[in-house]
Amino acid sequence: MALKAVLAGATGLIGSELLNTLLNEATYNQVTVIARSSTGMVHPKLKEVIVDFDELNKHAKEITGHAVFCCLGTTRKKTPDMGVYRKIDHDYPVKLAELAAKNGMDQYHLVSSMGANSQASSYYLRFKGETEEDVKKAGVKGVFIYRPGFLIGDRKERRPMEKLLKVISVIVDPLLFGSLKKYRSTQAKDVARAMFNQSIKNNEGIFVYPSDKIKELA
Numbered sequence: 251m252a253l254k255a256v257l258a259g260a261t262g263l264i265g266s267e268l269l270n271t272l273l274n275e276a277t278y279n280q281v282t283v284i285a286r287s288s289t290g291m292v293h294p295k296l297k298e299v300i301v302d303f304d305e306l307n308k309h310a311k312e313i314t315g316h317a318v319f320c321c322l323g324t325t326r327k328k329t330p331d332m333g334v335y336r337k338i339d340h341d342y343p344v345k346l347a348e349l350a351a352k353n354g355m356d357q358y359h360l361v362s363s364m365g366a367n368s369q370a371s372s373y374y375l376r377f378k379g380e381t382e383e384d385v386k387k388a389g390v391k392g393v394f395i396y397r398p399g400f401l402i403g404d405r406k407e408r409r410p411m412e413k414l415l416k417v418i419s420v421i422v423d424p425l426l427f428g429s430l431k432k433y434r435s436t437q438a439k440d441v442a443r444a445m446f447n448q449s450i451k452n453n454e455g456i457f458v459y460p461s462d463k464i465k466e467l468a
Contacts, residue, residue, distance in 0.1 A: 252279035254315025258322050260289050263401055264361055265321035267442035277450050282312055303342045313349040317357035317449045320346055339377040344384045351389035358390040359445045364397045364461055391454045398436035399461040436461045440468035
């Protein structure tokens with residue numbers, strides 16, 4: 251049976267990998283991208299809905315189908331205003347989950363972060379933790395949360411420090427065993443594949459996947 255997906259954050263590192271996967275796999279016959287601007291892609295299965303995320307309610311009718319994939323996120327460098335930062339990392343993902351629940355969608359897949367905790371002193375991890383908690387409360391039958399470690403992939407923008415960390419991860423990752431495996435770096439393509447693979451199952455409930463589990467699911 252062909253399914254419909256809704257994807258937010260399609261131009262990011264994980265979102266772009268996931269978009270290509272959803273378009274190339276026969277399981278989904280329509281992929282609706284919710285975005286502030288066009289991806290620039292053309293595909294018979296792709297539908298783009300350009301939105302103001304502050305007014306998502308106006309586009310509620312587009313949040314329908316089998317699964318929502320939320321890959322929204324930002325950085326302090328891109329978004330120095332903490333109020334706007336919280337909107338992107340918390341408010342918009344939660345609103346998507348609420349609309350998905352209201353429209354009877356089966357699944358909601360959220361990219362979070364290793365260490366996400368609503369009680370964390372780090373604003374980044376605290377926002378991620380609060381988002382996880384509020385998405386769980388939204389009412390979607392199946393909630394899937396992915397907590398990758400340091401992400402590796404081809405970004406569009408230059409991040410010199412990440413290039414250095416990528417080199418370091420090649421050395422450090424093999425040394426992390428047992429309970430430390432979850433601290434290994436994570437390939438963006440593995441997160442995208444894990445999200446897709448879980449979406450084609452009919453699981454209900456709340457599932458949280460650390461980085462080592464994401465690798466297994468991919």
